[in-house]
Amino acid sequence: MTEPITTMPSPFRMDYTYVAGTGRSVFLRGLAERRLMARCCAGCEQVYLPPPEFCSRCLRELEPPFELDGRGVVSTFCVVSFPFPGQRIDPPYVVAHIQPHGAGTRLMHLVREVEPEDVHIGMAVEPVWVSDDELDTSLLSIRHFRPVHYGGADA
Amino acid sequence: MTADSLSAPYTVEFPFERTVGPKIGTFLGGLRDGRLYGAQTERGVLCPPLEFEPETGAETGKLVPVADTGTVTSWTWVPSRPGDPVPHDFAWALIAIDGTTGALFHAVDVDGDSARMATGMRVRARWRAERVGQLSDIECFEVAP
Numbered sequence: 001m002t003e004p005i006t007t008m009p010s011p012f013r014m015d016y017t018y019v020a021g022t023g024r025s026v027f028l029r030g031l032a033e034r035r036l037m038a039r040c041c042a043g044c045e046q047v048y049l050p051p052p053e054f055c056s057r058c059l060r061e062l063e064p065p066f067e068l069d070g071r072g073v074v075s076t077f078c079v080v081s082f083p084f085p086g087q088r089i090d091p092p093y094v095v096a097h098i099q100p101h102g103a104g105t106r107l108m109h110l111v112r113e114v115e116p117e118d119v120h121i122g123m124a125v126e127p128v129w130v131s132d133d134e135l136d137t138s139l140l141s142i143r144h145f146r147p148v149h150y151g152g153a154d155a
Numbered sequence: 156m157t158a159d160s161l162s163a164p165y166t167v168e169f170p171f172e173r174t175v176g177p178k179i180g181t182f183l184g185g186l187r188d189g190r191l192y193g194a195q196t197e198r199g200v201l202c203p204p205l206e207f208e209p210e211t212g213a214e215t216g217k218l219v220p221v222a223d224t225g226t227v228t229s230w231t232w233v234p235s236r237p238g239d240p241v242p243h244d245f246a247w248a249l250i251a252i253d254g255t256t257g258a259l260f261h262a263v264d265v266d267g268d269s270a271r272m273a274t275g276m277r278v279r280a281r282w283r284a285e286r287v288g289q290l291s292d293i294e295c296f297e298v299a300p
Contacts, residue, residue, distance in 0.1 A: 011171055013166065016164075018162060022159045066285065
């Protein structure tokens with residue numbers, strides 16, 4: 001008699017090409033130079049980081065890119081405690097939505113150089129960039145964000 | 156202007172593993188052993204089997220060996236792509252396995268000649284030499300003499 005099997009591999013795999021588009025490409029090229037390029041909508045004054053080409057509210061073409069310094073605050077975060085295939089860092093670690101000063105949108109990135117239990121909403125953070133030879137047209141040009149201290153006081 | 160746009164190749168991959176029930180598990184074990192199984196139900200032997208009858212929700216009965224030959228009830232012609240079971244153009248088909256009710260979905264190899272495909276044609280499973288308990292243990296179906 002046939003012995004039943006209990007599990008079967010059911011892998012999902014998809015190969016595709018990501019096309020950044022003109023707007024996102026400005027942002028990505030900026031990252032390769034340690035610059036965070038934002039754009040503003042003249043209609044509603046929303047500041048996008050990363051910026052698309054057109055305002056998603058007004059559908060107006062955005063104004064020319066300008067630079068932000070990347071300092072901002074944690075608007076929300078989660079502590080990743082769970083291992084999964086392809087993970088680059090040993091858990092636990094913190095992934096946060098960061099609202100850069102001057103931007104109306106948020107970036108998602110790692111918050112490190114701080115214990116996960118000490119991260120809080122409203123915490124001031126700044127980007128830590130990779131070394132020159134690692135810079136690329138990628139958000140990985142920012143290694144992570146870390147707490148920033150203004151004159152010794154946690155802002 | 157796409158000339159200004161960056162692009163990059165990406166791959167998304169999840170190594171899922173799926174738990175199968177006792178009936179489908181036996182069906183897959185049968186594939187590994189080079190045999191097809193169907194499950195007994197009120198409307199006849201169901202192949203491929205299910206754990207439960209879709210219409211009544213009743214549990215299906217015990218598994219019985221069935222033939223590895225059948226009749227094509229529906230098919231569509233496709234160009235071969237990387238990862239497909241047949242290296243040249245072929246048909247995906249619903250196959251009514253002899254003596255059973257239901258439809259087995261699999262590839263039919265007619266040497267790339269779509270003129271040889273027809274509803275009602277007789278086919279037979281072409282088994283792989285090395286089998287692991289997956290539907291791909293049947294390489295494809297081929298024309299039965």
